Each structure stands twice: as C-alpha cells, then as structure tokens.
Amino acid sequence: MNIYLRENPHDQISKFLGYIQQSARIKILLIIDQSETCVCHIESILGIRQAAISQHLMSLRKAGLVTTRRQGRHIYYRLNNPEILVLLFQIGHSLGISESAMKQYSLRPYPGCSCPQCKPGPEHDQVC
Numbered sequence: 001m002n003i004y005l006r007e008n009p010h011d012q013i014s015k016f017l018g019y020i021q022q023s024a025r026i027k028i029l030l031i032i033d034q035s036e037t038c039v040c041h042i043e044s045i046l047g048i049r050q051a052a053i054s055q056h057l058m059s060l061r062k063a064g065l066v067t068t069r070r071q072g073r074h075i076y077y078r079l080n081n082p083e084i085l086v087l088l089f090q091i092g093h094s095l096g097i098s099e100s101a102m103k104q105y106s107l108r109p110y111p112g113c114s115c116p117q118c119k120p121g122p123e124h125d126q127v128c
C-alpha cells in the first residue's frame, strides 16, 4: 500500500460526512432504519423528484452506507452497517431530540404509500 495515496483520518471523515451531510440523506437513513426499504417507499415519504432521490442514494452508496437489491420491478435499499443509526441517534440525543422523533421516519405503514411493505398483496413481492 502506497502511504502517499492514503488519506489522513480527518480527510477520510470529512469525505464521509460530505456524503451524508444533506438533511434528505439523513432522513433516508432514518427511513431505511433496520429494514430493507423499497425506493418507492422513500419516494412516498420524501415527496421529491426521483432523480434527486437517486442522487442522494448514490451518495450514500459511495459512502458505503447502503446496498441495493432488485426484486421484480422494485429496488430495495438496506443499511450496510446499522452503526450509522447509533451515530445519528447519539447526535440527535446530544441535540436534545427525542428518540421517538428520530424513530418516526421508520414507522410503517406510511399513510398513502403503496410500496410492497406498506400495502402487501398477492400481486406484490413481499419482503419481510
């Protein structure tokens, strides 16, 4: 390994934080929580353009935080390492944010969402 190509710890951490810094990305991580989550579910909650969501998810993938799996016409995301949740909850705690406020994003079913997990039915591929 070439030491000159390695980044300093502070550069690595800065780069990592750069990938997750936007509030929508933090919300996405809290939405996914411990469950595999359909992109359409994330779309329902965020209510922003799919192109913007793809950009956020790509950034989270670059940070190594999420992995993706396709099943039929659905694309699912899950956290690679749930320790990021511990970190986010610790930050929230230090800011005086209640745990229930942090957990509200992962509640399912989400009203009006028709993803396979919110509206399971015979025509959907169920994942649980």
Ligand SMILES: [Zn+2]
Pocket (backbone or CB within 6 Å): 040, 041, 044, 109, 110, 113, 114, 115, 116, 117, 118, 119
């Ligand atoms: Zn849903």
